[in-house]
Amino acid sequence: MQFQKEVEILAPREKVWRFIWDVDRFIACVPGCKEAKTIEEGKRYAATMVEKVGPFKVEFPTTIEVLEREELTRIKAQASGADNKIGSRMKLDLDVSLREQGDKTVLGFVAGVDILGKLAALGHGIIKRKADQVLDEFAQAVKAKLEGEG
C-alpha cells in the first residue's frame, strides 16, 4: 500500500527538522504510538504501535531504523514490527522530505505499508483506509504542534 501526503507548516525548516528529531514530542503526534525509546541517537528507535478497527486491535512492538539522512532536507527510514498474539506483521518504508515555500515548510511523506498475516483478513480496503486516517491525523498533529508554538 502506498501513501503520499504533504502538509504545509507555518514554521521555518530548521524548526520542523529539529522537531522531527525530538523523539518524545514527535512520537506524541503519531496516533496509537506509545513507549518510544531511542536505542541509538539518530539511527535506531523503538516504539509500540497500537491500532484499532472496531473490535480488532493490534499491537506492534516496532523498531525504526533511519537509513538515510540529508540535513534539513530528507529522511529515509524503515520500521517493522510483529503482533504475535494475532499473528501479523507490519513493514513500513518512510520517506520524509522538507522543502521551503516562502515562510512555510512543506513536510512531505511517502509511505509504503505492508501488512502480513491474519490481520490482512480484514481486507485491504479497510486497512488502507485506517492507515490513511493515521497518516492524516499525524500530519495534522505535527502541523498543530509546530504552529501552536508560535
Add this chain to the structure above:
Amino acid sequence: MLRRFRLEEPESVAEVSELLGRFGESAKIYAGGTELLLAMKEGLVQYERLINVKKLTGLSGVKLAGAAVEVGALSTHHQLEDSPVLKEKLPALVKLEQNVANVRVRQAGTLGGNLCFAEPHADPGTLLIALGAKMVAEKASSKREIAAEDFLVDAYETALEPDEVLTKIHVPVPAASGRSAYLKFGYLERPSVGVAVAFNLNGAVSGVRIAVGCAGPAPRRVPEAEALLEGKSRDEALGRIAEAGAIAGKASQAISDLHGSQEYKEHIVGVLLKRAFQSALS
C-alpha cells in the same frame, strides 16, 4: 483454535448491560456467533468473557406494534424469512433475509448480531436504512431509539455505547402505496455492492429513500439521489435514475479491494439502483 473464555449467562437485558459495563472490552455479547466465533477462532479477537444472550426471552420474533413492525434483535435470519407478518408488511426484507449468506448462517445468525458486528459486507443495514428503521438500544436504566442510518457508524463500529444492548428493531409499516426493493451483487462469498430503495407511489414518487452498502465501510443513505427523484412522475423518475445512480455511486465511499475496484463498485451501484427502482415499481 478457540481460546478459553468464561461464558456468562445473564437472564435479563439489565444484567447484560451491567456485565458489559463491568467487564468492558474484555467481554462481548454472543448471540448467533456466526461472525464472532469465526473471528475468535482466527485469533483476530480475544475475549475473556462471552455474554450469552440466547436464553433471554422476549427478544426474538416479529410482531406488529402500532405503526411499526417490531423485530426482536435475537430473531434469526431464518425466522425472518418465514415470518407471516414480514411477508405481509415488508416483503423486501423477507427477500433479503432469504438470501443472506448461506443456510447455516441463516439458521444460527441473528439480525441483531448482524447489525452489531457491522461487517461492511452485510445486507440488512442497507435496506433497514431505506425503510427508515430505528434501533432500540437499552441499558439497565435507560432506553433510546437510534435511526438505522446513525446506528452503523463505520466498518465494525456502531453507535451503541459500551454497555448498551440492541434489543429490537422497529420498522415503520409502509403505506399501502409503499414500494421497496433491495438488490445485491457480488462474485465472492459476500456481496460487493448492495442497494436499497423505498418510496410511495401515488401518481408521483414520494418519500424516496435510497441507501447503498457493502461497497464502502458502512451503509449510507444518499439524500442527494433521493432529492432527484422526489415528487417526480414515474417516467420522470426513471429518466433521472441514471443520474441518481451516479450520485449514489460516489456516495457509497467505495473502497478498492478483492470485491472490485472503486470505479467498478460505483458503476454497479448505478446499475443496481436502476434495477431496484424498476423492480419496486413493477
